Amino acid sequence: AHNTIICARAGKDLVSSLTSGLLTIGDRFGGALDAAAKMFSKAFDSGIIPMEFVNKMKKEGKLIMGIGHRVKSINNPDMRVQILKDFVKQHFPATPLLDYALEVEKITTSKKPNLILNVDGFIGVAFVDMLRNCGSFTREEADEYVDIGALNGIFVLGRSMGFIGHYLDQKRLKQGLYRHPWDDISYVLPEHMSM
Numbered sequence: 001a002h003n004t005i006i007c008a009r010a011g012k013d014l015v016s017s018l019t020s021g022l023l024t025i026g027d028r029f030g031g032a033l034d035a036a037a038k039m040f041s042k043a044f045d046s047g048i049i050p051m052e053f054v055n056k057m058k059k060e061g062k063l064i065m066g067i068g069h070r071v072k073s074i075n076n077p078d079m080r081v082q083i084l085k086d087f088v089k090q091h092f093p094a095t096p097l098l099d100y101a102l103e104v105e106k107i108t109t110s111k112k113p114n115l116i117l118n119v120d121g122f123i124g125v126a127f128v129d130m131l132r133n134c135g136s137f138t139r140e141e142a143d144e145y146v147d148i149g150a151l152n153g154i155f156v157l158g159r160s161m162g163f164i165g166h167y168l169d170q171k172r173l174k175q176g177l178y179r180h181p182w183d184d185i186s187y188v189l190p191e192h193m194s195m
Contacts, residue, residue, distance in 0.1 A: 001021060001162065001163060001166045002021075002024075003020040003021045003023070003024055004017045004018060004020055004021035004163040004166050004167055005017075005166050005167075005170055005175075005178065006020075006178045007020045007021075007167075008166070008167045008170035008171060008175070009170050009175045009176060009177055009178040010177060010178070011177075014164065014167055017163070017167045018160060018163050018164060018167065021159070021163040021166075022156060022159070022160065022163070025152065025155065025156060025159065027065060030120070030152060030155045030156070030159060031152050031155075032065050032066050032118070032120035032121060032124065033066075033120050033123055033124040033127070033151035033152055033154065033155050034124065034146065034149055034150075034151045034152045035065035035066070035124075036064075036065040036066025036067075036101075036120060036121040036124035036125060037124035037125060037127060037128050037146045037151055038065075038146060038147075039064065039065050039066070040066065040097055040100060040101050040104070040121075040124070040125050040128070041097060041125075041128055041143070041146065043056075043100070044096070044097055044100045050100060050103040050104045050106075050107055051107055053104060054104060054107045054108060064104065064108070065120075065121065065124075066101070066117060066118060066120055066121020066122070066124050066125070067104065067105065067108050067115050067116070067117060067118065067121055068108075068114060068115050068116070068118060069114055069116055069118045070114070071114075072114065072116060072118065073109075073113040073114040073116060074109045074113045074116060075113055077116070078116070078118065078119055080119045081116070081117065081118070081119050081122050084119070084122055084123070084126065085098075085122070088126045088129070092126070092129055092130055092133065092134075093133045093134065093135075094129065094133040095126070095129045095133075096129065096133075097125045097126075097128045097129050097132075098122070098125050098126050098129050100125075101117050101121060101122070101125040102117060104117070105117040120155070123151070123154070124151055127146075127150075127151055127154075128142065128146060131145055131146070
């Protein structure tokens with residue numbers, strides 16, 4: 001949202017402002033749906049047990065996409081995840097990948113309470129379960145949708161509406177050019193370079 005707001009305040013049009021916000025989406029922001037779906041699917045399909053998966057990722061120094069949250073934890077749960085979990089467990093014909101991800105979550109939260117299966121990770125694995133088990137797609141078709149980025153498309157749709165809302169707010173409120181707080185950009189020169 002920050003990039004969209006800055007562009008709006010710089011007088012850019014809606015599409016330019018929206019695009020600047022969308023360009024920030026990647027594996028660490030928004031793209032976690034696709035990345036989590038791929039990562040968990042690969043581990044599950046390879047027959048790697050959850051503990052092996054966690055240890056392998058740690059050994060390789062890689063993050064587990066879809067695991068972890070800055071604010072939410074097992075002590076401060078994300079209600080979106082709980083609502084989705086209740087819905088998926090009640091309405092999906094089978095949830096083997098979600099069950100696998102929840103086992104991974106048990107391991108990661110035993111190490112640190114905020115290493116939960118976050119909402120992006122949940123949606124990623126649940127979407128794979130839906131595609132693979134709803135009866136409308138072959139396994140190959142289901143996997144292809146994940147490979148081509150369909151999950152990030154879902155994220156982009158929702159996020160676009162939010163970015164547009166931020167753009168319209170900035171215009172409606174007639175916000176001026178964005179200036180970063182001075183204390184965030186000032187710096188101290190080394191003594192030998194002082195002015």
